Amino acid sequence: MDADLPFLTGLDARIAEMIGPALVDMGFELVRVSVLGRETPTVQIMADRADGSQITIDDCEQISHAVGAILDVEDPLPGEWTLEVSSAGIDRPLTRPKDWDRFAGHLARAEMNMPVDGRKRFSGIVLGARDGCGLMRLDDGLEVALPFDEMRKARLVLTDALIEASARMARPDGAAQQTDEDPTAESPDGMLEQTGGRRGARPPRKAH
Numbered sequence: 001m002d003a004d005l006p007f008l009t010g011l012d013a014r015i016a017e018m019i020g021p022a023l024v025d026m027g028f029e030l031v032r033v034s035v036l037g038r039e040t041p042t043v044q045i046m047a048d049r050a051d052g053s054q055i056t057i058d059d060c061e062q063i064s065h066a067v068g069a070i071l072d073v074e075d076p077l078p079g080e081w082t083l084e085v086s087s088a089g090i091d092r093p094l095t096r097p098k099d100w101d102r103f104a105g106h107l108a109r110a111e112m113n114m115p116v117d118g119r120k121r122f123s124g125i126v127l128g129a130r131d132g133c134g135l136m137r138l139d140d141g142l143e144v145a146l147p148f149d150e151m152r153k154a155r156l157v158l159t160d161a162l163i164e165a166s167a168r169m170a171r172p173d174g175a176a177q178q179t180d181e182d183p184t185a186e187s188p189d190g191m192l193e194q195t196g197g198r199r200g201a202r203p204p205r206k207a208h
Contacts, residue, residue: 006030006031006032006033006095006096007095007096007148007149007151008033011035011076011077012033012034012035013033014076015033015035015043015071015076016030016033018070018071018074018076019033019045019066019067019070019071022066022067022070023047023063023066023067024050026062026063026066027049027050027051028047028048028049028050028055028059028063029047029048029049029050030045030046030047031046031047031048031088031092031093031095031096031099032044032045032046032088032093032095033045033046034046035077039079040079040080040081040082041077041081041082042081042082042083042084043067043071043077043081043082043083043084044084044086045063045064045067045083045084045085045086046085046086046087046088046093047059047060047063047085047086047087047088048087048088052169054087055087055088060085060086060087061085063085064083064085067083067085068083071083090156090158090162090163090166091155091156091157091158091162092155092156093153093154093155093156094108094110094126094134094154094155094156095154097129097134097148098129100126100127100128100129100134100135101128101129103126103156103162103165104126104127104128105125105126106125106126106156106157106159106161106162106165107123107124107125107126107156107157107159107162108123108124108125108126108136108154108155108156108157109121109122109123109154109155109157110122110123110134110136110146110151110153110154110155111151111152111153111154112146112147112150112151112152113150113151113152114150116144116145116146116147116150117144120152122136122138122144122146123138123139123157124136124137124138124139124144125137126156127143129148130145131145132147132148132149133145133146133147133148134146134148134151134154
């Protein structure tokens with residue numbers, strides 16, 4: 001499993017293969033692709049800046065134009081669709097092995113498709129990734145290995161430690177910055193809120 005790519009299946013995986021290289025060329029990393037709905041599906045794209053700095057509304061617009069053009073050409077979705085582009089946010093989903101390594105030491109929750117040790121839901125401290133699994137230390141001290149190919153979803157839990165760590169990661173040069181801005185200005189789902197987010201970044205597209 002590539003540590004730089006999210007684990008996806010089906011249509012989500014096909015779209016990721018189509019748009020991933022373009023995002024890399026633009027200086028971004030693909031965090032998640034999710035296609036929701038049937039009659040007029042919404043394609044949700046979640047991305048990071050490759051340098052670790054905070055993604056901006058302009059970045060989302062740039063990604064939206066590029067992804068929309070690719071989907072127009074490749075045409076993976078019949079009929080109308082809507083595109084949403086967002087940042088990963090602070091309490092971000094853990095979709096790639098590198099996410100589990102990057103956020104080791106922070107609190108997260110995970111839900112599995114199939115039971116692991118008799119349960120599907122887990123909460124604990126992230127320990128990294130190894131051999132196709134996300135490693136977690138549970139509240140009772142036990143450690144579990146959660147297979148990525150059976151992981152329904154996993155997400156960081158918003159804590160003071162995570163907010164502080166995210167602020168440091170957003171400044172890869174390590175330079176101290178004086179600011180009165182709230183470090184939690186991003187919404188919990190990662191949609192940038194300065195201008196209402198990128199919801200509906202591209203109007204519905206009709207098949208030719």
